[in-house]
Amino acid sequence: MKVNSDIEKPRQETSADTVSEITSIVGEKLSMAAFNQLSGNMAGIPFLKLVYDRQTQKMHFINNAEFKFHGDYIAKNILGMDPADVDQQIDFYNYSFYQDPARRMYLGILSLQGRAPSAVARLEENRFFSLETVEVDTMDLAMLKEFYGLVKAAIDKSLPFYLKPANHFQETLLKTVEPLELPRIYSHELFASAQFVVLNRGVAKGRLRVFKSYEEYSRQRESIEWYDIIVMHRVPDDIPRIAGIINAHHTTPLSHTNVLASGWQIPNSIQIGIIDRIEKAHLNERWVEYSVKAEATEVSLLEITRPAEVDQAPNWKATKVKLETPEIAMTPIMTLDQLRMTDRSRYGTKAANLGELNHVLAQGSQRLLGFYRVRRPPRANLLPYLAKFLNVGETSDLELASWEFMQNFVNLPRGIAIPFSLQQQFLESSPKIQQAVGKLKMALELNAHQVDALCVTLQRMILATKIPKSITDYIDSEITKNLSGVSSFVIRSSSNAEDLENFSAAGIYESHNHVTTSDRIFESIKQVWASVLSPRSVRLRQDVGISLDDVYMGVIIQEEIASDMGGVMVTTNPSNRGDFRNVYINISPNSVVQVVQGSELPLQYLYNTVEGGGRTISLGNASEDLSSDKKELLQKLAMAGRMLQSHFSPNYMFDSPVDIEWLAYEGQVYILQLRPYSK
Secondary structure, three states: OOOOOOOOOOOOOOOHHHHHHOOEEEOOOEOHHHHHHHOEEEOOEEEEEEEEEOOOOEEEEEOOOOOOOHHHHHHHHHOOOOHHHHHHOHHHHHHHHHOOOOOOEEEEEEEEEOOOOHHHOOOOOOOEEEEEEOOOOOOOHHHHHHHHHHHHHHEOOOOOEEEOOOOHHHHHHHOOOOOOOOOEOOHHHHHHHOOEEEEEOEEEEEEEEEOOOHHHHHHHHHHOOOOEEEEEOOOOOOOOOOOEEEEOOOOOOOOHHHHHHHHHOOOEEEEOOHHHHHHHHOOOOOEEEEEEOOOOOOOEEEEOOOOHHHHOOOHHHHOOOOOOOOOOOOOOOEEHHHOOHHHHHHHOHHHHHHHHHHHHHHHOOHHHHHHHHOOEOOEOOOHHHHHHHHOOOOOOOHHHHHHHHHHHHEEOOOEEEEOHHHHHHHHHOOHHHHHHHHHHHHHHHHOOOOHHHHHHHHHHHHHHOOOOHHHHHHHHHHHHHHHOOOOOEEEEEEEOOOOEOOEOOOOOOOOEEEEOOHHHHHHHHHHHHHHOOOHHHHHHHHHOOOOHHHOOEEEEEEEOOOOOEEEEEEOOOOOOOOOOOEEEEEEEOOOHHHHHHOOOOOEEEEEEOOOOOEEEEEOOOOOOOOOHHHHHHHHHHHHHHHHHHHHHOOOOOOOOOEEEEEEEEOOEEEEEEEEEOOO
């Protein structure tokens, strides 16, 4: 919570007729006209803040334009205090607002939802009010009932009214009371019915292209240009670099497609019914200005004339991505726990990051506390919150406590890393491959149309070429020495041309699961090596100036872990990058691959890494939410992710989010890979 530093005397309240000019409406019923004038907008949803003062028995509906935070209004208009005094006692006041069982005030948000979810689809009225508390609020059931009743009596009765639980704690409380007694609507129900979801804000001018099926898209893929705006039910993860994306069905921000869109900084959204809308307006294949704004209620498509700039190279082609100089001199195969982050020039980024993770677990890191050491005015830092989570005193050795937590909670599968030098040795073993590589380089220099065909030919050649026995014997001996007893393996790519600034490469290189025999291991290794020469990966790198001469592929051979659940976590809130508290977690009960490929709509959660607590955003394709013990595990995972963000952050704000693929099995978490996530 923040309190403004400026102070003024409490204002005299006036009638609702002059609501646009006043601080708030106090002790009066809220008309729809007053709501519209007082409210702000969040993700296209009108809302206003409210406070009920139990001491005076008055409801305060607050002008959102004037008061960004509840605390601003309370300090000025209820407590009559200098906000600086509140700043000095911020934890005391937060306790009194959100945790004190005898608290004086109830704080909430009243939202006007525009469409009823399936759970309340029987209602003739498509609009309804929802009330929620601040996410860290610990109201008990009696308080929630009282608050709901007080607000219901003070608002327009022509619309249905629901309590929206703000966290898992409140969801658990509501299970003990019948819906007729306390009507409720859940975040995941609202998400499932949302017609418009912002995945990446922005504006683009381009040609609108609608594809109603993947088959239709595949037939016309070669005609797609950088200035196209693609519209599909779910845009697939093999798209070339384009100007914008519109998904006509729900998807997750953490699919490879949407991660790429975030890295490319292009507008990206979910808009239900967009294909019908485009057809009615005859906009397919037309030039439009496509806009995605957080405060909007739908995507904006404004027809325009063909922009002159599409005849020129896009601006992003002028920004060349730089690579570290790769090391291809003979390098030994190493176990992952022998690597550090600095080994990426020999083994690739994924392998080096896993090596660094091993080091953190084995040796600890002073950087684990980085995020919590940063000043968050009015707090000097967030270390007391971390101490509370770790269940130690604020004066305890938090570095040691954090390290012990990570050691006890986080695990890494065993594995070995095959260096760039073995890939190079394999390529040099075949004169035909060398000649084909030379032809591809020449075609790239000339920007010839044969590039894609040459890439496919080269990939087939690699898959058909036998790996020299000296290399297979070496790899076999290292697997035998370090991974004996493993029945199933994952063969992962680890290139030097991925996870770079302005080039994420999410999903463009291959990895293979469920590999059980030596023959399949070597076949999978060749497929990983060949993926660096796929037409798509070559084109995407060429677009940003990454020369084929500088690109190499390492391979990770990793034990495959059985799991109860798994998924992807990013240590930020993709829909609100200014939210420093929450991390975003996607879960699939079947496979992490289904999350990143977008083939399954996962369960989606936000977890607070300051005060603690979580919220279910979407059930995805699941029929029910996770059990409470699994939700507790996710809270720990969120905290571990925040600490790893701190360790891997390239700056001293410790604010660079990371993307973590993970599995859980019998209460233990296994991290499969970690990479930077576009800010």
